[in-house]
Amino acid sequence: MQKHSDEALVAYLDGELDQEDRADVEAWLDADPAVRDRLLALAESAGLVRNAFADFVNEPVPERLIAAARGETAPTPAAEAEIIRLRPVAAKPTAVSSWSRHIQFAAAAGIFGLLVGVGAGYLGNGILAPSGGLGNRPAETASLDNWLDTAAGNYKLMVNAGGTLVDVPASADNGEVLQKISQTLPQQVRLPDLKPWGLNFQGARLIVIDGHPGAQLEYSTDNKAIGPLALIISSTKQPDLEPTPGKRQDLNLLYWRHQGRASVLVGASEIGYLWNIAHDVAWQLDAI
């Protein structure tokens, strides 16, 4: 690399130069205003590129890709070819500047187990009618499994994005949120108020779950032991189902169906806490 070159300027912007080369470039910049203009233009174009692609990480991931990641699709010809090995990562990463790092998506090494919690016995008293569980319905079991996987995946995306990942942010009257949700779901849904539980509504994300459009309502809390919580609501043609707990590694999920609506609460908090909140949510969703 020549010391006074575009390569040097770009590497300078990317924080990839050692101290000596950096000092050379800075002396060059001090001496030549035209070089400073060039550096500024290069920095601006780099910022434009980042912004141009920033939205992709906030878009809902198509269900077919989540299915592919779980190995639930038939392999395509392109998947059959040769693959490459990477050498182990060096102990110390190269020094980098803020220029090239500020929109890096924090992909957490989120690990879900698929040890699913036991189905709990249930006695409803009016809102959710007991329906006999899933034990004798393998197809429903698989469907529920997909539901919970997708819900857990969506929750992880939300957490990876910094706690909330919303298409429609919360507002004073949440009018836009309700409008979007009503466009998404076939039936009117009330927005559950979970402030008594220390959970503040942050907004809604529109998703597709098990082939149906749905809404992920996102709640945050200052209590790190509880963490953010997501309530996912979608339409369903399946019969009512009592609250069924599930577990995906560090996440607890509580799923139920009632009157054409499938709901799941997802969070890292204890299952007992989720049960209590789900009780409140079910009551609010069905209140006239």
Place this chain on the structure above:
Amino acid sequence: MSQRWNFGESSESAVSRVTPASARFSDQLIAVLPRLRRFAAGLTRSASEADDLVQAACERALAREHQFQEGTRFDSWMFRIVQTIWIDQLRARDIRKEDGDIAEERLGSDEPVRRVEARLALAEVRRAVSLLPPDQRSTLMLVTVEGLSYKQAAEVAGVPIGTIMSRLARARIALQQLLDAGAGERRSASDAKA
């Protein structure tokens, strides 16, 4: 809050299970999907093409799961798979351009769709990126958008760091020229209308 749920009585789990190891691998894959889609979007020229590419990459990764080495970056491994499949596809279509050879296409052409897109600055930038030669496009996406270091990008691309530096510099300069050209053509069109 008048109702009570009795959840003390448990029964056998109704939900199917998969092995923890494969579930962990799939979970890592799901977590990195948004970034893979973004990377693929920068390589290809349509959202559906990008998703097809990511899907193929997921399938290949699952088929070669045993080849992933613990201690290496999972995202880099996946970027490399995406890039490998993409290059294979380009070769199959015989449309890969030589490094340094900018496509003849320019921003601001007369096609109605492109004129509409050109009004949207970000769409214009994405289109400018799509006009870069494949090697430069891939390097730009890895370093400038995905934030990989030059060393990591060199490992993904399987080339020396010096090659990454030169590709990146050429990409940034070409991009700047494309954007300037697009802006100039729009100014001319606007002046002509006035």
